Amino acid sequence: MSLYHDAVAVLKDLAPTDEQQSGLRDLYLEHLAAHHDGVYKPCRAGHVTGSALVIDPVRGRVLLTLHKKLGMWLQMGGHCEPGDATLADVALREAVEESGIAGGLTLLPGGPVRLDRHPIPEPCNWHLDVQYAALAPADAVAEISEESLDLRWFPYAEVAAVADASVVRLMEASLARL
Numbered sequence: 001m002s003l004y005h006d007a008v009a010v011l012k013d014l015a016p017t018d019e020q021q022s023g024l025r026d027l028y029l030e031h032l033a034a035h036h037d038g039v040y041k042p043c044r045a046g047h048v049t050g051s052a053l054v055i056d057p058v059r060g061r062v063l064l065t066l067h068k069k070l071g072m073w074l075q076m077g078g079h080c081e082p083g084d085a086t087l088a089d090v091a092l093r094e095a096v097e098e099s100g101i102a103g104g105l106t107l108l109p110g111g112p113v114r115l116d117r118h119p120i121p122e123p124c125n126w127h128l129d130v131q132y133a134a135l136a137p138a139d140a141v142a143e144i145s146e147e148s149l150d151l152r153w154f155p156y157a158e159v160a161a162v163a164d165a166s167v168v169r170l171m172e173a174s175l176a177r178l
Contacts, residue, residue, distance in 0.1 A: 003039050006086045008032055010130065014112060017173070024071055024115040028128050038128075039080045046126030050090030051077025052107065052134040053170050054099050054142075057178055062159060062171055063142055065098050066150035073154075073163045075151065075170060078147075087112070091132040099151065101136060101141025108133040113173045116166050133174035 001009075011029050016022035031046060032038045040046045053075040054063035064073040076098035077091065084090045095105050101133055114131045144151040156175065160168050 003034065003080055003084050003086065004036060007039050007130070010087050010111060014115075021115055024117055027117065028115065031128060033103050041079045041124070046124060046128055046172065047079070048087070048117070049077055049079055049127045049129045050087050050094060050132070051075050051129050052091040052095040053167070053174050054095055054101070054105065054134045054136050055115075055174060055178075056140065056153065058138050059153070061153045061155050063099055063136065063151065064159070064163060064167070065145075065148040066152070067094070068147055068149050069169065071096050071149070072137045073167065075131065077168060079133075085134040087130050088132065091130070095134045098145050098147055100145060101140045104137035104140060105134045108135060108177055110177060113177060114170050118166070131170050133170075
């Protein structure tokens with residue numbers, strides 16, 4: 001199965017939690033039906049991305065990256081690459097690359113936690129982000145990547161003070177599934 005077919009299957013299997021998420025799922029599926037290259041960055045109409053919020057449930061905290069280009073505290077994430085077989089692979093690869101946690105990250109069972117569509121600068125239009133949660137092992141040591149200005153663990157209660165509403169919604173949805 002190709003990454004494109006995996007994305008379609010994942011989205012069809014996703015059980016939306018509300019009308020907004022249902023609408024996004026339908027929009028993502030319409031996008032992929034119209035753009036068979038819609039999982040890759042060159043698709044100018046927008047493209048699917050994968051991300052993962054790294055959670056340390058033992059210590060009650062999440063790992064956020066201060067994104068180099070955007071200057072915002074975000075979950076780990078990025079573009080699909082030709083070697084990625086599944087959206088879960090994309091999210092986990094990005095979480096490992098951007099967190100520096102070399103081993104032990106595991107995606108929360110049950111598939112994606114949320115969908116988030118956000119505009120991006122030209123020449124493209126949209127990121128259609130499929131968001132997962134990754135559980136960090138108790139001994140996880142994070143290491144900043146070249147893509148980040150900073151990397152920091154935040155207690156759950158502090159996330160709303162540093163991150164935008166999308167990250168807060170992802171955290172809340174992830175914690176509800178723990």
